[in-house]
Amino acid sequence: MVLSLVSICAREVVSDHSASPCWLRWVPRELYRPLLEAAFSGCRPLAVGELVQRWPERTLRVGGRRKQGQTAPNRLCIQALLLAVVRGLSDQRYALQVLDLCGLQGDEGGMGDPMGGWSLTVALCTMAVQAKAGAQRAQRREGERERKRFSALEREKDVKRERGQWKRGKELNGDGMGTDNKDLSWKSCGVLSEEEVIKGVRRRMEMERKRESAVAGSGGSRKETESVNSDVLVHVRADLFVNARSWERVRVALxxxxxLKLQCRYLRVEEISVSSIRTLxxxxxxxxxxxxxVRYSNLGVAGLAELLPLLSTFPALSSLRLHYCNLDFRRDHPGQEEALRDxxxxxxxxxxxxxxxxxxxxLPGQLRVLLSSLPQPLEILELPYLSLSPADLAYLSCSHHASTLQQLDLSENHVDQTTLPSIRRLLSQASSSLQHxxxxxxxxxxxxxGLLLPSLGGCWALKSLALALNPLSMAGLMDLVRMAVRMPSLRHLLYPNPLEDYQPGLPDLPSSAQLLDWPLDEATDINTTSSQLKRVLMDGGRSDVFLTCDLLNYDKDLVD
Incomplete structure (x- = not known):
């Protein structure tokens, strides 16, 4: 990655924190972004905090999709950012109104100590609660100042009233002042203090109203809710990761x-009940x-049917992911047909x-029940480990989703001579749209x-292809790479280790589990296989295709 001159200079500027008082006051607003990026990349949490606390724009976006080789921001830098946002709330000159942290989280335990999704969610919830507590303390301090000011005005009013009475008594005893002047002096003395008192009372009433609105719960009336929202200074957008350990903290924060008001773009929940998901x-x-x-939660068919009406109240909801949620259509439970209908x-x-x-x-044999109910065609369909039947694949190849699919995952669904025609027909329907x-x-x-390669080659928009854990020989892999040379859009190819690279004793038609667990032959050099396949690419003039057999670190999202 080639750095621009601005980026190089920004890294140099933020490298010395002792010099920050010299340059912070002179930084123009258009340089805040490159300085903040340099502070993140150079792991300078103090610089991150000072820049964020003085952020000159209404919106700050940190995160988003990272380029290949780019790591997530350091945990200390993220913590410094959140603390700076809370500190900035007490400054009336603070311009920030929207903090967008969507996509910021990294992998827990990754390189550079990034903050994972669970840790970031907990930190955001803590920040929201602390911000409210700080606002309440500030309101109490302001209320105390107003009380003292009101008391001082009352004392001043009493003093002026006593002076007026003394003057009036003196004039009645023959001091020579006319009645009109006496009344005018008394009224003018009283009117000034009365106006000040009225202003003080109105201000106290306004502060009391705001305090009561802030204390009111989310179950209040619409008018109370609007009052609460009017007190929001910064809206925080993020992807939230909630499990049984953090559920209560997230509920309190929301x-x-x-x-500070939390807004969620993508919600990931693990190991929590249907009722808890509904509450969130x-x-x-x-x-x-x-x-x-939703992952590792015992939803069941009835639980999912219960959640769907609530999901429909989110007008922008475009993604639904269910992993290991105990949806089993094979068991003959009472009320199963009714649950399917719901x-x-x-x-x-x-x-x-x-x-x-x-x-x-x-879900064997039930794919039509699910997909035919959707009002709009899908663009991403992932169906791994579903034990799809020939009828399921036949329906999918003829469904209204086939021609719009951009991403399709059929991993760990057995393909044989009976299902191969449906797969080929499906690829033909999706040839112009399928990318992964x-x-x-x-x-x-x-x-x-060999029978599938012509259909794969016809997918001219395909960018990534994953064929790991399939029992292919070296000859089959060579045919696969020769086909990849003729696919102009292909950039990533995940291929399986050839059968020749495994130790003796492997069955003639091994399963994916056997290929995953069976040891490779130590006498065989894996790099030799990779070199042979890359040579085929080079001979075809395709140096832009990334070949790998590393299943664990393969990431199709890094394409482009």
Whole structure:
């Protein structure tokens, strides 16, 4: 990555914190962004805090999609950013109104000590609660000052009243002042103090009204809610990650009305009940939520059918991901047909849904029930570990989703001679739109891959292709790479280790689990296989295709 001159200078400026008082006062607003980026990349939390506390614009965006090789911001820098936002709330000159942290979180335990999604969520909730407590302390201090000011005005009024009475008595005893002048002097003395008293009373009443509105809960009336929202100084947008350990803290933060208001773009929940998920959704603003990801929660068919009507109240919801949520359509439970009918009706209300991800939900023969209910065609469909039947794949290849798919994941669904025609028809329908395809662990042999290669080659928009854990020989891999040379848009290819690289004893048609666990032959050099495949790419003039057999570190999102 080539750095610009501004970036190089910014890194040098933020490297010495002792010099910050010299340059902070002279920095023009257009240089705050490169300085903040340099402070993040150079891990300078003190510089991050000072820049954020003086941020000159209404919006600050930190995070977003990272480029290949770019790491997430350091944990200390993120903490400094959040503390600086809270400190800036007490400054009337603070310009920040929207803090956008969507996509900021990194992988827990990654390089550079990034802050993961769970830790960031907890830190944001703590920040919201602390900001409210600070605002309440400031209101109490202001109220105390107003009380003292009001008391001083009352004392001054009493003194002036006594002086007026003394003057009036003196004039009545023959001091020579006329009645009109006496009344005028008395009134003018009283009118001035009365106006000040009225202003003080009005100000105290206004502060008391605001305090009562801030203390009011989220279940108040619409008028109270509008009053609470009027006190919000900074709206914080983020992706929230909630599990059983953090659920209560997140609930309190979302239910807190104060100067900081949390807004959620993508909500990820793990190991919490349906009722807890409902509570969280009830507390989220309706306009901001784009997607929900539910993992390792015992939803069941009835639980999902219960959640869907609530999900439909979020007009921008475009992504629904369910991973290991105990959706089992194979068991003959009482009321299963009714639950399926409720589930189908609930899916029809998701008007903006474009992404549907279902992992290990045991849905053989029921794909038509789910996908035919959706009012709009999907763009992203992920169906790994679903034990899809030939009828499921046949429906998918003819459905209204096939021609709009941009991303398709059919990993760990067995492909054989009976399902191969449906796969080929599906690829033909999606040939102009499909950009990412995963067929890892589908049991593709050399013969099946040979029949599938013409259909894969026809997907001219395909950018990434994953075929890991398939029982392919070296000859099959060479045919695969030769096909990749002729695909102009392809940039990433995840290929399986050839069968020749494994130790002896592997079955003739090994499963994906066996290929994952079986040791590789120590006498075989993996780099030799990689070199042979890369040579085929080079001979075809395709140095822009990234080849890898590393399943754990493969990331299709790094394409482009």
């Amino acid at each position: 239910n807190t009305s104060g100067p 959704l009830d507390l989220l603003p309706r306009q901001g939520l784009l997607g929900i990801d 589930l189908s009706l609930g899916l029809t209300t998701l008007q903006e849904l474009r992404r549907l991800s279902l992992t290990a939900l045991r 395809l995963s067929l890892s662990g589908c049991g593709l042999t050399d013969g099946l891959l």
